[in-house]
Amino acid sequence: MKHLRDAASDTWRRLSVTQQLTVRGLGILLLVLGIGAVAGARAPSAVASDSDGGAYTGTAIQSQFRSLRVSLDTTAGELEIARLQLQRAEDILRYSSEYQVPANMVELVYDVALREGIDPELAFRLVNLESGFTVRARSHANALGLAQVQPATARFYEPTITAEQLFDPETNLRIGFRYLRHLIETYGDVKLALLAYNRGPGRVKELMDAGRDPRNGYATRIMEGYRGLE
Numbered sequence: 001m002k003h004l005r006d007a008a009s010d011t012w013r014r015l016s017v018t019q020q021l022t023v024r025g026l027g028i029l030l031l032v033l034g035i036g037a038v039a040g041a042r043a044p045s046a047v048a049s050d051s052d053g054g055a056y057t058g059t060a061i062q063s064q065f066r067s068l069r070v071s072l073d074t075t076a077g078e079l080e081i082a083r084l085q086l087q088r089a090e091d092i093l094r095y096s097s098e099y100q101v102p103a104n105m106v107e108l109v110y111d112v113a114l115r116e117g118i119d120p121e122l123a124f125r126l127v128n129l130e131s132g133f134t135v136r137a138r139s140h141a142n143a144l145g146l147a148q149v150q151p152a153t154a155r156f157y158e159p160t161i162t163a164e165q166l167f168d169p170e171t172n173l174r175i176g177f178r179y180l181r182h183l184i185e186t187y188g189d190v191k192l193a194l195l196a197y198n199r200g201p202g203r204v205k206e207l208m209d210a211g212r213d214p215r216n217g218y219a220t221r222i223m224e225g226y227r228g229l230e
Contacts, residue, residue: 095124101133108169109146116177122190123177125222126197136167145169147176190228194219 088110096106113123130148131137143150144166154161154175166172183193183201196204198218207214 091120095120099124099128099133105133105169109173112170112173113177116174117181118177119228121226121228122222123173125226126176126180126194127173129218129222135169135172145172145176147172149176149179153179191219191223194222 092103092106092110095101095110096103099106109123109127110120113120127133127146130143131146133146135146137146137148138144139148141150144163146169149166149172151161151163151166154166157175157178161171161175166175180193180197183196184190186201187193187196192204195214195216195218199214199216204214
């Protein structure tokens with residue numbers, strides 16, 4: 001018997017977290033179904049007495065059912081968390097391979113994008129085109145860092161920020177993605193928002209007011225093959 005217990009314990013340890021949670025969830029579901037069957041079998045004798053001598057009401061069964069439902073919901077939540085963690089890990093590996101960028105940089109771009117409400121795929125496309133993932137990138141127009149943020153734009157969101165602080169990767173991405181999110185909400189169109197990100201909202205408005213096409217190929221380069229529009 002001890003040998004069987006040891007073998008079962010060893011098999012359990014070899015299961016992944018997701019597999020263990022799945023087994024637990026199935027076990028709880030089977031318990032719920034079993035209790036439901038017992039309750040159904042006892043239903044015809046509902047007039048029988050409970051332990052206190054009164055008519056049987058199934059209170060104990062209902063209480064157990066509610067407890068198992070909570071446990072099942074908790075397990076479902078744990079499974080969802082495990083699924084999201086697995087999805088994140090798969091995405092990190094994919095973006096790291098696609099852009100030939102270290103995993104720690106990929107994790108930073110990915111997590112900041114999600115926090116700021118930007119699709120990670122769009123975020124990676126933007127950073128790749130803007131700076132090629134060069135932390136201390138500086139353009140001829142004095143746009144700085146990974147997301148090529150202008151100091152004046154940054155101060156709109158964080159009034160006391162300095163140019164040097166914009167070379168901090170997390171700070172730069174946070175402000176850059178927040179700015180992009182603002183533009184997407186303002187224009188209601190991702191392509192137009194990207195164009196304003198590149199050329200500036202003032203310049204885009206000036207060209208459109210003059211009846212000219214403000215497009216310069218920037219948005220097209222980022223959006224080509226973008227699956228977020230599907």
